[in-house]
Amino acid sequence: MRRALLLAVVLLAGCSSPDGETTGPATSIVIGAGSEPENLNPILGYAPDGAAKIFDGLVTRDASLALKPALASELPTASEDGLTWTAKLRTDITFSDGTPLTAQDVVFTYKSVLDPKVNSTIASRFDAMSDVVAVDQQTVEFRLSHPYAPFAQQLALGIVPAAKFSGVDVNAAPFNTAPVGTGPYTVAEWRKGDRMVLRANENYWGGAPAIKSVTVVFVPDDNARATRMAAGEFDGTVLPPKLAGTYRDRAGYKIVQSPSADYRGIGIPSELPLTSSPEVRRAINLGINRQAMIDAVLVGSGTPASTPISPHLKDWYSEDSAFPYDVAEAERLLDAAGWRKGADGKRAKDGQPARLPVLYPAPDVLRKELALAAASDIAKLGIDAPVEATTFDVMLQRRGEAASVWGGGDPYDPDTAAYTLLHSRYAGQDGYVNMSLYRNSTVDTALDTARRSLDPAVRKQAYDDFQRAYAADPGWAFLVFLDHTYVLRDRWNGQETQVEPHDHGLAHAVWWNLERWTPKS
Template sequence: MRRTVFALVAAALVASCSSPDGSTTASATSIVIGAGSEPENLNPVLGYAPDGAAKIFDGLVARDASLALKPALAAELPTATADGLTWTAKLRKDITFSDGTPLTADDVVFTYKSVLDKKVNSTIASRFDALTDVVAKDPATVEFTLSHAYAPFAQQLALGIVPAAKLTGQDLNSAAFNTAPVGTGPYTVESWRKGDRMVLKANEKYWGGAPAVKSVTVVFVPDDNARATRMAAGEFDGTVLPPKLAQTYRDKSGYKIVRNPSADYRGLGIPSELPFTSSPQVRRAINLGINRQAMIDAVLAGSGKPASTPISPYLKDWYDEGSSFRYDVAEAEKLLDEAGWRKGADGKRAKDGQPAKLPVLYPAPDVLRKELALATASDIAKLGIDAPVEATTFEIMLQRRKEAAAVWGGGDPYDPDTAAYTLLHSRYAGQDGYVNMTLYKNSTVDTALDTARRSLDPAARKKAYDEFQKAYAADPGWAFLVFLDHTYVLRDKWNGQETQVEPHDHGLVHAVWWNLERWTPKS
């Protein structure tokens, strides 16, 4: 199968640069992007682009290439009282939404209160557990009140601001705004054909300066192989590809391969309620029996780093290298023996007549997760564990989270709280959605995560996150595998690309085109 895909790519590379529908990607003031994922909606209140780079919206703050916070709609970085319970943001003057209406503090209040509204199905409400009130002190001043100190609160202020006048009195879960929004950002939505493409056009009155790239067409193609073939056929100006597919563009005239670091992990979520994997010894054994560096070399073509916890090495102030898992098959087998899962004459492990079995699921269109699933299952099988690999959907992965392991993705480089809290804190075990998918519970981990998010002292936070990582390594709920380097193929037609450590979400937002509004055509 892989040979067929590479043959198709190679053949298409010598073809014309016209797309299958006859269009071309020749203009440097327009760009056609092949995206691997499609947003469910475009409403920040419901969870669209909560960490900024939204293209259609701006937050109170944004991030520069180094991920440092900088003022956006706020005139200066928001400030906090000494106890961390009150935050104040002052707005820039003369900012308007793309329909010409002025931005005021009321719009900021409406946005955040809507996220907290129990009637609104916001996927990011858990980020604001500490927020108790938001008020407009005057038309240009917003005050946030927290129930307890929450150290990374400023990071959450990158959320895009929506116009209250467009949404007041509406059901935000089904509002027309969700697919045809109005924002303050550098682009507006011209059209969106769900399941196919979205077209953005430059906001010529953007407060940060009109973009030089005037038209952005985002084509949604979840299948990696299909994106590779369509990129090679000349349909796209840029796309994200697994590293090995991207390498087909090495030394190809007019193209460049961009490899960006990320805090985006791929990991095997291990069900804590499955009898076989309910023991910390078994989960540690699985972690020790996985050859992560071999995966990076073979599956990622060297484009990544080993992972042991959801805290990325790029979170340098917080990452604890001592909590990583070495590759140690002998120790893994010893732990399995001690847990009572012993090998029979056939080399398969069992306990009290129950076979050691751990199905490994992955989402079918994702080539990279498939290869990681196969490599992981192969390593686990060498320990005497039956690990059948199954292609499925994210919905089925969630439904079977008590009985099967699954290859999940996530992570961000902004703060360890957002990378780890909802993923591993027991308060989220059993909740719907993509939180604590393994139903993991560990009181020491809970205490460390709670202490870290509530402490305003960096030294105390560092100590708490060290304790969290050590406690987690002793009782892991996952086998985190790798942190990816995101690889892109891009036509070499623009200046202005800047490297930024990327999060898991890298469709239209935090990808190589995170600052697309600042790109300029090459002369």
């Protein structure tokens, strides 16, 4: 413990002097992160969209989100029928322990994700994959049961060395907290609930990083991160826009805003008497003033959301699905559904009061403010909407009886943004899939058609159909797409803006390409 504390002090001392002046090239960085991973095993779901720091996938993404070869020597290719994908591996890759990467490692990684004995949180991403085989030491073949248009997007998953799991239960393997990968950094230390220290992989195939040490301190509470950033403990952190704004004119710091496909929305339970009606769920959507939230809560740092498909998915997003702020129409729909106001302004039907609790995770200041704003708008419609602070586990347990403020989304493909969230096959399953227990056969058909077609025109029409059907029968009140806001000491070159997914801890965020940053002289 004493040695670890000394290490932290040394790292901080290398960042600045007590008066805030830099003392030398910034070859180390301390990051305040809002979330901590449960494990570091890609098989179990760690950093499935790449930028993993410790691992590489077959492909990676550049600043524009275009896929580029990583462990693959060229972009994987699909057969004409879309049922077979082939990846050729680079021949110069070794894991950080010096062992060479082979096709067997790739096969083991992907087969383990689908192994029913493995508790992988990302297995649903690979529903279409029926098999994966090593054609030879440098060639891997993925075989699909049906065409899956965005399959290449799933190949950013980090590859693990199969030999490390020989005779070991993947779910409880030592590897999960002390991994070996091909990435630009290795794990030197992980004290759960506190911090993780990464060291540069000097033999990294992409070139040794200039930042040699990365300390990630886990602080889930937004206010606590802001306080510790102000105290000089961090070189960078993610903050809600209001808290980040205090650094706007502070010397030696900069505020970085990254666009994202990361939504915040209220999952509306579709089996409650009140919200079982599409008319009521649509009324709630029409009664929420999203732009007012963006102006007041996000200080302008976001865009209104109506479905999980972000405007950044430009080829697929439909403006026609947007919900205008229309209180009069919301009131009309509630009346038509039989939920009428009494003398006290509260709605009821057949003697049952209209009530919809709104839950949010307690440490998250931003979700709290969004919950309060949304609940206030809902209450103005005559619906009792008490706001409760709780945990994610309780939110899942109560998903059939209360609304909750959830987050998610990615800018890679509408299938990964919407399919498991809204397809009825996932209603009632464990985990963060279809949390509102939503069922709509027209939505199902559109989502199935879109993921199975290789024709962009057919996919476009299917996603238009999906958004139209969803807008008529919404299962959520999607609120906003965030601009992720960071405060960063202005000590490095190399930051590039990238449209970010929901996950923006260490994997993504402003430091998505940290291995290519260089200290300012």
